[in-house]
Amino acid sequence: MSLRVLEVGGGPAAGYCGKLFARWGAEVIAVQRAEPLMASPADRSLDHYLHHGKQRVALDYTREEGRDLLDRLAGQCDVLVTDEPARIIEPLRLLEAGEAGPPAVRVAITPFGLDGPYRDWEATPATLLALGGYTALMGDPGRAPLTLPIRYLEYQSGQLAYTAALAAHLGGRSVPDAPTVIDIGMLEVLASLSQFTTVMWTYAGRIRSRHGNRWENLHPTTLLPCADGWYGVNALPAFWPAYCYLIGHPELVDDPRFASNADRMEHADELDAIAFEAFEGKTRRQLLAEAQEQWRVPIGAALTFPELLEDDHLAARGFWEAADVDGKRVRMPGSGFRLAGRRSEPAE
């Protein structure tokens, strides 16, 4: 796409937004206040993943001279996206039109948004996931809840920022000569994307809670061991008969202990013990083949990183993109989607 994007801040949320723009052909200029520290392989991996294909400028825009330069750069861009905190954004006027002219769209991704009582509170993904209703659902009853070990929040915020910025760009300016400002609060990103946490309460008066590897209201939906690792199953009621055949007990289809989903939840321990006995001698690959190709039951193997990187399906689809990091050739996840024309035209 023929857009020029200015990314200001360098955090993972703006970084992921900019990454998507760069992936789809935009010219992305990533401005950070200082050269990033590359102390560890983790730092270098994240930096390469987020900033591959961008131009980079290290500029102290908290100083007046740097701010002027940033303003001039912004005036040359279609979109500005920042994940600086609100207390930095406001005095630096990052969302206001500068003398060089406004980019059409300016997007701020902040933990709590640009106003409200928590606006200037400190946050990390772990504290936001707690406030956002996610942590309460993960982990075992009676033990400390768990947080998410990936940058889910930052990358979802970045994807939404990308989506909103493109929508605003396509929709044109709402006010002539002023930028369209988009305020994305990460706590709201979480609350808006939750599955049924809030409707279970507002509709049914039930509070969703954590159940280890089991599901709130479905069984068998869980994670279980087999010969060489773990597998996840999600046998919704429509899959129940096929699941009985998969575990080698077709007679269970008519067993009153398991007649309804509520019955299967009540007798979940018995059911999982039967599945364990059926699968303890089988590998994940054997299970996948039987479940998916013979019985069409939604089962997924818990893949390790090396297995994922060698996975036939991802390789066949050309998912990985090659990159050089620290002088080493590595495979990097490609885009979650591809665009193609009619069958004769190759995908992008």
Next chain:
Amino acid sequence: MSARPLQGVRILDLTQIWAGPLATRILADLGAEVIKVEPPLGRGPAVVTIRGGIYPEGGPGERPWRRQGLFNKLNRNKRSLAIDLKDDEGRGVFLQLVAECDVVIDNFSARAMPSLGLDYDQLCEVNPRIIAVSMPGFGMDGPYRDWVALGPSLEPMTGLTALMGYGPDAPRVTSMAIPDAMGGVTAAAAVLTALQRREETGEGALVDLSQHEGAVAFLGEHLIEYQLTGATPGRRGSRHPVFAPQGVYRCLGDDEWIALSVRHNDDWRALGRVAGAAWAGDARFATPEARREHHDALDALLEAWTSRCEPRPLMERLQAAGVPAGVVLSAPGLLADPHLRARGFWVELDQPDVGPRPYPGTPIHITGQPAAGDWQPAPDLGEHNAAVLGGLLGLTSEEIDGLRARGVIVDRPPG
């Protein structure tokens, strides 16, 4: 009020369950006209005899298809056309609509649209500029193309389970089918990418979206690091590779918890001042490296302190000192949270057959546009049959009645 940014974009939405409807809800919130194309039994039979779903007080009631909480949450601001695409006449009507639309989106299995005679090339025959988005679990080709994929079974396939759990031998799942939310937001981004591309080139596109790949993309830096070092981060509970301490700590009360992170020494000193405890000055915890090394001991000391504190006042004291802290909220606390309420995040919609309820709003606030001023509750099944077919295709009321009489369109589920 200025126009919403996607006003004028028209989407035929064949998606079901979660990921797809989430994508089109995001687009509808941004102003797109989303026509939800539903099969007659898309919301189940008219009479529900088996418990299931999330219904308001009174259970499924006489019109269960209008009372499903998850459906209503995901389908606001959309119109509903209930039409049988397996019927030749229904398929013909659908193709006429394709000619009037910008986007067709489905989250069926990869073979479903071709089997309906509605693959991308067939859509292009009536609208060469159409953007067709298909989002099956594993994409439109490859060895797993036809595998059944739902969020909970897809999640382990993404590698996330390798990182999630209390320790090396105890993998855990999110129990939230999180790949659906990843796929939904990815699909919204994909639609905008294709619209921008069409704006620049004039060309439509087929968007092949694998929900599996959309989720694996969230692990990108971990997969690169593994290739550099040969080591995976492993499962480490709620700890952070750099911040120390970080964890979820018990508070006073029944199942009350607080998450806190110490990012650097300034946070550590501030935490020490709030706690006023001797351990804050312990040399074992003087540096981030030392705190990571003695994390177990530190967790025990921290929890001995937090477990004597009410969670919300503790969070406020820590925040006042500049330490990132968040109470672990479940639904009632989330709905009551003063910040989300002050921002007007929850939107009350008066859903027919349900009554007024608060629903999650949008995290995208655009200058000059009230977030939810003109929002509509989720549509009834086939509520907009006549409006869509008459308004977009110019069908007369007699023609529409004929389609209804022949069962091609419906306005309540069979059964």
